[in-house]
Amino acid sequence: MRCSRCGFENMPGQKRCFKCNSVLLTEDTPVTIEPPRMAGWKKPFRVFFRQVRRLNKGxxxxxxxxxxxxxxxxxxxxxxxxxxxxxxxxxxxxxxxxxxxxxxxxxxxxxxxxxxxxxxxxxxxxxxxxxxxxxxxxxxxxxxxxxxxxxxxxxxxxxxxxxxxxxxxxxxxxxxxxDHVAGGYINFPVPYQNIESGDYLLVRLYPPGLRLYARGDLVLIQQYYRDHDFIVQVIGLPGETVEVIEGRYVINGIPLKNDIYPVPPFLQSWPFSSIIQENKYFISADFHLYRGMLPSKVDIGN
Amino acid sequence: MSRFTQLEFGEEPGKKPSKDQGEAIRNERYFYQEAVKYWLNGDFEPALRNFSRTLEKNSSFYEGWLGQILMLIELEEYPEALIWADKALALYPEHPEILATKAIACVRDAKIDKALAYSDNAMSKENISSRVWLARAEVMMERRSRMAQDCISNAISIAGKALPVVRLEAGKLLRRRKNYSSALELLSQAAKELPQSALAWYELGCCQAGMRFREAEVAFEQALKIRPDWDLAQASLKKYQKRGLFRRLFGRG
Known part of the structure; x- marks a missing residue:
């Protein structure tokens, strides 16, 4: 049997060439001639890993x-x-x-x-x-x-x-x-801060009563009768008068922008007016979470 | 083997094609020439198919195995190329060219250590060809060694009849490494010697575009004249034509 590579005449029945060790192919030897091919979805992964290897210089x-x-x-x-x-x-x-x-x-x-x-x-x-x-x-x-x-x-x-x-x-x-971080869902959109209803926000915790809040701050409220904590927005500060007129919050007679201080739908249906007590804030959220004013000590973070 | 092997065409295998018979005999040489034609046109997928067909005709046809591995590399299917090179190495143990193609597959797949090992192994054999030197050059370039240019010179010096193809391969290699000035010389000669190769014109165009030569447009058009449906050349031509005002004004050539 002649080797196709080196031409050496081998003994019949040999599987490899005696001289060059090549596989000897006979008429009935099955040889796969179709090479393996790469699946299309693998390409981006391979490119990525190649780049990583290249960065690592191999x-x-x-x-x-x-x-x-x-x-x-x-x-x-x-x-x-x-x-x-x-x-x-x-x-x-x-x-x-x-x-x-x-x-x-x-x-x-x-x-x-x-x-x-x-x-x-x-x-x-x-x-x-x-x-x-x-x-x-x-x-x-x-x-x-x-x-x-x-x-x-x-x-x-x-x-x-x-x-x-x-x-x-x-x-x-x-x-x-x-002890330092908490999170909660927000149930109303705040377009100004690109926050949508249902977003989960992380907040930094402060000891109770340590921090004074500004209008527009998003604060986390712990509700012991609910599964999750919720994020609400501070609208009225202690001593201010809060009203809802034509679907907008009005503080001490000055209307607020709706995209920064959105009014929940349930408050838009009837006129609302209230004077906020000392040491309390008026908060806005899309559900009835607390009756009356929220004591400032309840706030746990923003 | 193929299901068409039992069909009778009234031709004897190995018989040379004559003008009277009209169509050429479809033996391994015929498919090999077809594959090379596709390869020089940058159409690697049909080239791979034709290389497979050469092996269908004659499974001990070495060029068919090598061509398949090279086409897999061109198609960026490096692990598959390595598998196929291993299979070819079972048939042709320690063959320097197959070892060199393994080195190329590894170096393009960013496996530098393996590439160097395969290249070393290939270089240690006797009667090494231009392809082995080119593989060595590619590995050396990846390692940023100055020996790369010497390897290319060696490849060209021993190329013999395959000189145009070696020039094209060396030019491609240099162009990929953005060594445009060296690549331009080789690719210009390759395009002259292989005027019907769309790949040579395309590579020349890419090289000229890299150097901001206005002749790049001509080279891309020439490539498209040979192979009008080539998306890559069309995209490169469009990209070149849409270059900014600054580049248009300060383009050379």
Whole structure:
């Protein structure tokens, strides 16, 4: 049998050429001649990852020897330090100089975390939050426990256990943030600030009574009989007279602009007039949340 | 194999086409020439199909395998090109040209370390061709090495009959790296030697447009005359014609 590449005459039955090691093709050898093709949807992803690689110059962190002390690299490879360092996803890998192995997990984790914040309070947000936790768990396992886990069952159990721990960790972080930040839905549009009805706004918390509010401030109201907190707008300050005339707020006889201080629909149907007591504010919202004036101490943030 | 292999055309395989018979015999050489024609017109998809057909006729036709890998690279399907190069390497182990195409696929996919390894491997073989030198030049350019120009010179010096195509490939490479002045010389010669190649004219046009030469319009028009339905050339021509007043006033040539 003659080799098509080098022309060497091989013994019959040989599969590869004795001289050049090429595969010997016979009449009945099935050869696939159609090359694999790329699916169209993959193209933008490939372009993106290519750009990322190009920015990274295709180099690993190992290209920079001696950047980290050797003891730190060894320290990070043991189980407990690896777990502790992986509290920040990817940190253990950076120390171990193998971040390239997990950078896409870290990127995906970041994306899911951002999406979870964007869709906070919805099912989508919950799904993104869960995925972020699972990805974080996998990064932790990859950093320190991977060598001890061999089969799929062990991996699933490990991911479940580490996910639970990470959930607890996230909960602790959320609790610490909760003392300073809160969020609530707004039920009316404020065109001037490009806010639409149903938007979820985050507010910074102040100790009660510490801050005096200005007209137009958006403040969060905690309602213990509702599931969610709500954002309302401060319209009248203590001592002022608030009226609703022709669908606009009028403060001490001066009409306010409707796009900055929108009047809720239920207030537009009948004339309204009130004098605000001292230490109280007049707030505007698209639902009956509080009867009478709101004491300034109830406001929790803006 | 194809479902058409049992059809009888009344022609013997391998017989040379004669004027009396009219149509050429559709053997692997015929499809290879068709593929090269499409390739030189910048029409890579049909070129790939024709390279596949050469292999349908003769699966040990080396140029068919190489052409398929090169077309996959031109179509920016680098992982597929690598898979196919591996398959070709099973048939032609350690072939320097296939290793070089792997290096090209890797370097264009921004996998520089792998590209360098494949290029090193290709360079270590005997009887290396212009394509191996061009692949080396591409890897060196990615690494911003001054050796790239020497590699191109070597590729041209050993090109032989394939000189116009090597000039075109080298010009394309330099043009992609925005080394317009060097690319212009090579592409001008390539366009002269391959006047029926839309790809050569298009590349020349791109190079001239990059240097703000007014001749770019002529080159694009020439490419469109050869291949009127080429969207890429049409878009480039429109873009060039719609350039701003400042560029029109201060354009060279």
């Amino acid at each position: 180099q690993t962190l190992d290209s920079y020897p001696g950047r980290l002390p050797h003891w730190l690299k060894n320290f990070s490879r043991s189980v407990l330090p690896g777990l502790l360092l992986s509290v920040i996803p990817g940190l253990a890998h950076v120390v171990q100089k193998k971040f390239r192995q997990v950078w896409y997990y870290v990127l995906a984790w970041l994306v899911f975390l951002i999406l979870a914040i964007v869709f906070y309070g919805t099912v989508r947000g919950l799904v993104c939050y869960s995925l972020a936790i699972v990805l974080h768990a996998w990064i932790v396992i990859h950093a320190s426990l991977r060598q001890y886990i061999s089969d799929l069952q062990q991996r699933i159990i490990a991911i479940a256990l580490v996910s639970l721990c990470i959930y607890g960790l996230y909960w602790l972080v959320a609790l610490s943030i909760r």
